[in-house]
Amino acid sequence: MHYNSFEIEKKWQHYWQEHAINEPSDDKSKAKKYILSMFPYPSGRIHMGHVRNYSIGDAIARHARTQGFNVLHPIGWDSFGMPAENAAIKHHLHPKKWTYENIDYMRGELESLGLSFSKKREFATSDPLYSKFEQAFIIKMYEKGLLYEKSQTVNWCESCHTVLANEQVIEGCCWRCDNAVALKEMPGYYIKITAYAQELLDDLKTLEKGWPKQVLTMQENWIGRSEGLEFSLALSPDSVEKLGENFDAFTVFTTRADTIYGVTYAALAPEHAIVKYLIEHKLLDEAKISALTAMQNMSERDRGTAQKEGVDLGISVIHPLTGEAIAVWSANFVLAGYGGGAVMSVPAHDERDYEFARKYNLPLKEVIYHDSSDLETSAYTAKGILTNSATFDGMDNEAAKAAVISHFESEGLGKRVVNYKLRDWGISRQRYWGAPIPFVHCSSCGIVPEREENLPITLPDDVEITGEGNPLDSHPAWKQCSCPVCGRDAERETDTMDTFVQSSWYFLRYCSENDPTEAFKKEDVDYWMNVDQYVGGIEHAILHLLYARFFTKALRDLGYISSDEPFANLLTQGMVLKDGAKMSKSKGNTVDPDAIIKEYGADTARLFILFAAPPQKELEWNDSAVEGAFKFIKRFAERAENAQTMQQLPDIDHQALDKNEQLARKKVYEALKKSNEVYAGNFAFNTLVAACMEALNALGSQKNTAVWSEGYFILANVLEPIIPHICWELSERLFNLQNLKAIAIKEEVFIENSLTLAVSINGKRRDEIEVSKDADKETILSLAKEQCAKWLEDKEIIKEIYVPDKLINIVVK
RNA sequence: GCGGAUGUGGUGAAAUUGGUAUACACGCCAGACUUAGGAUCUGGUGCCUCACGGCGUGAAGGUUCAAGUCCUUUCAUCCGCACCA
Numbered sequence A: 001m002h003y004n005s006f007e008i009e010k011k012w013q014h015y016w017q018e019h020a021i022n023e024p025s026d027d028k029s030k031a032k033k034y035i036l037s038m039f040p041y042p043s044g045r046i047h048m049g050h051v052r053n054y055s056i057g058d059a060i061a062r063h064a065r066t067q068g069f070n071v072l073h074p075i076g077w078d079s080f081g082m083p084a085e086n087a088a089i090k091h092h093l094h095p096k097k098w099t100y101e102n103i104d105y106m107r108g109e110l111e112s113l114g115l116s117f118s119k120k121r122e123f124a125t126s127d128p129l130y131s132k133f134e135q136a137f138i139i140k141m142y143e144k145g146l147l148y149e150k151s152q153t154v155n156w157c158e159s160c161h162t163v164l165a166n167e168q169v170i171e172g173c174c175w176r177c178d179n180a181v182a183l184k185e186m187p188g189y190y191i192k193i194t195a196y197a198q199e200l201l202d203d204l205k206t207l208e209k210g211w212p213k214q215v216l217t218m219q220e221n222w223i224g225r226s227e228g229l230e231f232s233l234a235l236s237p238d239s240v241e242k243l244g245e246n247f248d249a250f251t252v253f254t255t256r257a258d259t260i261y262g263v264t265y266a267a268l269a270p271e272h273a274i275v276k277y278l279i280e281h282k283l284l285d286e287a288k289i290s291a292l293t294a295m296q297n298m299s300e301r302d303r304g305t306a307q308k309e310g311v312d313l314g315i316s317v318i319h320p321l322t323g324e325a326i327a328v329w330s331a332n333f334v335l336a337g338y339g340g341g342a343v344m345s346v347p348a349h350d351e352r353d354y355e356f357a358r359k360y361n362l363p364l365k366e367v368i369y370h371d372s373s374d375l376e377t378s379a380y381t382a383k384g385i386l387t388n389s390a391t392f393d394g395m396d397n398e399a400a401k402a403a404v405i406s407h408f409e410s411e412g413l414g415k416r417v418v419n420y421k422l423r424d425w426g427i428s429r430q431r432y433w434g435a436p437i438p439f440v441h442c443s444s445c446g447i448v449p450e451r452e453e454n455l456p457i458t459l460p461d462d463v464e465i466t467g468e469g470n471p472l473d474s475h476p477a478w479k480q481c482s483c484p485v486c487g488r489d490a491e492r493e494t495d496t497m498d499t500f501v502q503s504s505w506y507f508l509r510y511c512s513e514n515d516p517t518e519a520f521k522k523e524d525v526d527y528w529m530n531v532d533q534y535v536g537g538i539e540h541a542i543l544h545l546l547y548a549r550f551f552t553k554a555l556r557d558l559g560y561i562s563s564d565e566p567f568a569n570l571l572t573q574g575m576v577l578k579d580g581a582k583m584s585k586s587k588g589n590t591v592d593p594d595a596i597i598k599e600y601g602a603d604t605a606r607l608f609i610l611f612a613a614p615p616q617k618e619l620e621w622n623d624s625a626v627e628g629a630f631k632f633i634k635r636f637a638e639r640a641e642n643a644q645t646m647q648q649l650p651d652i653d654h655q656a657l658d659k660n661e662q663l664a665r666k667k668v669y670e671a672l673k674k675s676n677e678v679y680a681g682n683f684a685f686n687t688l689v690a691a692c693m694e695a696l697n698a699l700g701s702q703k704n705t706a707v708w709s710e711g712y713f714i715l716a717n718v719l720e721p722i723i724p725h726i727c728w729e730l731s732e733r734l735f736n737l738q739n740l741k742a743i744a745i746k747e748e749v750f751i752e753n754s755l756t757l758a759v760s761i762n763g764k765r766r767d768e769i770e771v772s773k774d775a776d777k778e779t780i781l782s783l784a785k786e787q788c789a790k791w792l793e794d795k796e797i798i799k800e801i802y803v804p805d806k807l808i809n810i811v812v813k
Numbered sequence B: 001g002c003g004g005a006u007g008u009g010g011u012g013a014a015a016u017u018g019g020u021a022u023a024c025a026c027g028c029c030a031g032a033c034u035u036a037g038g039a040u041c042u043g044g045u046g047c048c049u050c051a052c053g054g055c056g057u058g059a060a061g062g063u064u065c066a067a068g069u070c071c072u073u074u075c076a077u078c079c080g081c082a083c084c085a
Helices: A005-018 A048-066 A082-091 A095-112 A128-143 A193-207 A213-223 A237-242 A257-262 A273-280 A286-297 A300-305 A351-360 A397-410 A522-528 A543-557 A593-599 A602-611 A623-642 A659-682 A685-699 A705-719 A724-735 A777-787
Strands: A032-037 A070-072 A147-157 A162-164 A181-191 A226-235 A249-254 A265-268 A310-318 A325-331 A342-345 A414-419 A439-442 A446-449 A480-482 A489-492 A533-537 A570-573 A576-578 A754-761 A764-772 A797-803 A807-812
Touching (some): A005 A095, A005 A602, A032 A048, A032 A522, A048 A070, A048 A533, A048 A570, A048 A576, A048 A659, A082 A095, A095 A593, A128 A147, A128 A446, A181 A300, A193 A213, A213 A570, A226 A237, A226 A397, A237 A310, A249 A342, A257 A397, A265 A310, A265 A351, A286 A310, A325 A351, A397 A414, A593 A602, A602 A623, A602 A685, A623 A685, A623 A705, A623 A724, A659 A685, A659 A705, A685 A705, A705 A724, A754 A777, A764 A777, A777 A797, A777 A807
Parallel strands (some): A032 A070, A032 A533, A265 A325, A533 A570, A754 A807
Antiparallel strands (some): A147 A162, A226 A310, A265 A342, A310 A325, A439 A446, A439 A489, A480 A489, A754 A764
16 A cells, blocks of 8 residues: 555544544543543644644544543643734734734644544633633632732742742743742732642652652642741840840741740841831841841842841840740841741751851850760751750750651740741732733722622723733723722723643643533532543642642532542653754744645654654754654555454464464564553553564465454554554554554463573573473473583583573573 | 763653563654555564574672672762852
8 A cells, every 4th residue: 555644544534523523422421531631822833742632642642542441632822822912013013913823723633643632621721611610719719718819029030021830930030931039029819739738748648650750849849848946036125125026036946946045136128127127116226227238129039049147136036945045137048928928047956046146246056965076067857866956955956856846836936837948829910911810909808709790800802912011000081980889980900810720720621621600510520530641741849730639629628529639640741853853933942833744744753753752851852753653554554464364353263384484473462462551551652563563474474364454453553553554554454443442462372382591601602492381390491401502511500590481591600 | 170961773852669671652664555655554673693502781890599770999071159268
């Protein structure tokens, strides 16, 4: 058969659509598989990363379908976001027009790859209907106290003109444009993800089997649980007076309660309320005030690399156990958002405090003793015995942690607490192309949610995108509304939601077929969730995957769904590289998927991508290997001439076959066996393709038509998830499509009459012998010795080892 | 600094419980066919050596009859977090 990829692919893409083979069944009694590749942002054209992502997901989905599962394999568009506005500024296109035109174009590109998506469930997150349900969720969260508004210091990206969540700041830079992030005090809406910190941490354990360890570790670190002592440091009477009696104490948190007697000073974040008060009321000299304001204005990134710096605030607190007065400083390395923005400082046993104390000549007090401790050169932070610590002296420091906390608790001085690094999720974005936050500012009622019957709050089309300011804010009429509570004139919130809100629940919307009345039906979600296999890039290890996990739990607690975790199994694919670097327009090393499909076909692109590396690893693009993939498909198509038309597997008397024929059958069934293994979990498609190539090579060294036919019956089945078009074509021509379902393995082909055993002398392989299947150990060993006589001359045999079916090892001296 | 991962031919990569290292492919070499083509087919291809043979999975040790695989130490690369008290 002459291989014309273009005609074959067009024909089958049309057929699949016509026969709706990709649509799941409504029959909920069937066993299901929910296979999901992360949905794309419609940037304009697909790139090789998409091809890889969707080829992997499609192979898994197609395989599940041939195994008889009811398969949900949907696609949609993560279509709100900044690039649409950037395009609007650059090309004077409306973001909506740009976005939906991109979607139409990219949908065609994905179709040309032969991806078996369910069409009926497709949507874009910028569809008003999607916003409607999302806004309703947000209001529900607000009503349950899971969403609140506050003003605080936030991460501000000057180039995107918007606020960023903590997760979206990568090494002090914006996740999207890589610009340095500045700090800015602003009002915004926050989702209380911290209320779920413990559950998000605990449930990582339930994902250990299905998620890569790396992702679990990253999430664990991000949540950052730590246990310790929280207590109050009372200000001295003269300090209280100095602060106009506005403060009498501040709270600190420590994980080193055992070092409590080593405290020699305390330090406040530059943003701490006491520091702000001192500056406002000019209670410090000018040099100190300017030092403090400089510290406040420094970005988070610069603070991370800056030298330790501080200012003596001229106030003091009372040590809760000793009653001593302790100086209070403000230091640039104390974080405002963690543990109350204040710390107790133990320079003898904390590296940061040590460095700071050395710089400003503050006293050190040793309270943990160990032989290897040398406070002249560095802080001692490891294990030891307590000293200078009153009644705790002589205790092991680990035991002392608990003892000190108990002491604080029984004296009413403090308590054991758990702290998390995770912060609440700020979702306000000062941008146009996003889902409006459904709240109204009323001068008498304050901030109130919009009424559900008024949802969705949609974006106005008549805006000019200039990149300066938020068009919703400057729009003449859009924000004017009436208060949903009192009916008086009010103003809409003009911030829009972080686009990660949309991607936090899209997998739920797919469960029901684009229902206009509900986000999803509970019974559909109960049937389809959880996602059995999720496929996507490692770059979402924290961002999207943490938010989606949170949303699932929150929606569960709001009564919408029953899942605890959205994604049972996660496959993080590696990047596609060219010349050792990530493909990118700026480097000019991209390969256009459309061009590859045009030249070789979708099957070739898919085969190369799945064959060149295991999916989790980086994939180096290689033009001649692509050519090689094409040649394999061509050979596969041409050699189909050796097979005969049939509707089921032929009966073959294995014992009557010659050696090559038997080997060919064995290789074919090995490929089938491999297929079952690969889809059961490790997804090593590269080894599966190799097994198929071996099988085809083995078929080529024999001439038995029945063996050829059986081989094609099975290989077209095994390869269908990877190169579906050519496989359907061959299956139709040869087998009336009867081979595209689960095939049982015939174990008889693996039974051998004789075996080949390796013979090693002192562990080094020297020769091999062929023995009959039921030869006994003595016979085998004597044959081995006979055949390897030249290695045994003048040697004394010390030991003879026989590993059945594998090898013989003779140890000599 | 902390955490995670990865080191195997010229290249991408294989290798059940420890059991014939380099499957499969790319590249390269030779040959066949040939309207001399970047087509197709056949054979070869870890390194050193004319050969016998020796050496080989980042490096060094160890356990074992047997180690890519297990243990210890170490080096390199990549990724993530980064003053979280």
